[in-house]
Amino acid sequence: MDYQPQLVVVKVGSNVLTQEDGSPDRQRMASLVKQIDFLKKQGIQVVLVSSGAVAFARNNINLDEKTESVVRKQILASVGQIDIVQSYKALFQEAGHQIAQIVVTPQDFLSRRHYLNIKDCLLGLLQHNIIPIINENDAVAVTELMFTDNDELASMTAAMIDADTLILLTNVDGIYKGHPDDPKSKLIERVGKKASGISRFIASSKSSFGRGGMSSKMKMARKAAYLGIHVYIANGNRENILLDFYHKRLKATYFEPDSSKPNPKKWVAHSGNYTKGEVIVNDGAKEALHAEEAASLLPVGIVGISGNFSKGDIIQIKDTQGEKLGLGKAEYGSRKAGMTLGQTNQKPIIHYNYLYLYKYHSL
């Protein structure tokens, strides 16, 4: 680590906060709180993204067997969230810190207005030295309305507040070249900007209480690194893991950040699942987008439009084969876009500053 961290997003996975039998690991939680207290005392601001709501309620509530699975999760999460936050409150209070709870859904990140509201709230809390603790609003965000997992939420949060560091704490030391249980598997310690082929090492198995798995964790880590954030996937079950981070002796998978990107790009990059329409580009435009220095997307390169979008909405960019190339903020709505389709000398439909291409984070 050759930089001085100042604003760190720490994401704690469910399995870090639970013991093998599924009961809450309050000792682990207390230890993490102490470590965050240490980071704060070194002048580092911390935002905590904590999973565990479902896990904290699982052994405590007897649900009728007939309860439908989505409702079951909603009940567990809404009950467990209170326990999680109360436990954090007691522990942080003991260390002299105030906390705040923020629960969000992916839709809150979709509108630029909501996005800026959440950002203002988080920055306001930090300015007042209050530690924000974020989780998904599991009572509302169900089925297809959910984040992939809290790694996605943490990565979006880190980009939103311009954090310099994102630490994803899970139950393994990072990404291994092979299954983590196989003693022959080696830990990948550093993922460079141009790394490729890592996904082949990742098994679909998940920790007992996790949601997204390592594959989604890696994608989110890669995306945040592309946006200029130092990212670590590390083991939250190791004693003093955050102190190791501070003392620059962390055993983890580290994702090297790309140069910092203009802020709007960060918002666009994280809107992928929630687009309002799409534009199809011809081969010339595709080539221009894939050039070393991509340019704005002009109507002359567009051969088709679908969906009903307005100026400011996020739209998907596809090639004529249907391959998704990236995302951008529409400079004008679908009706006007339809009228300028294929024409030269027209204003870009997506400005470069609001353009995000998947080529940046494929591995």
Ligand SMILES: Nc1ncnc2c1ncn2[C@@H]1O[C@H](COP(=O)(O)OP(=O)(O)O)[C@@H](O)[C@H]1O
């Ligand atoms: N190549 C790999 N390296 C490390 N972990 C892997 C790999 N392939 C699969 N995994 C699994 O990913 C799990 C962590 O992801 P996940 O269950 O989503 O954790 P969390 O709940 O902390 O978000 C590990 O427990 C491990 O079993």
Ligand SMILES: N[C@@H](CCC(=O)OP(=O)(O)O)C(=O)O
């Ligand atoms: N919001 C859920 C956690 C969802 C989730 O992504 O879990 P994990 O993969 O353990 O980070 C909860 O608090 O139970």
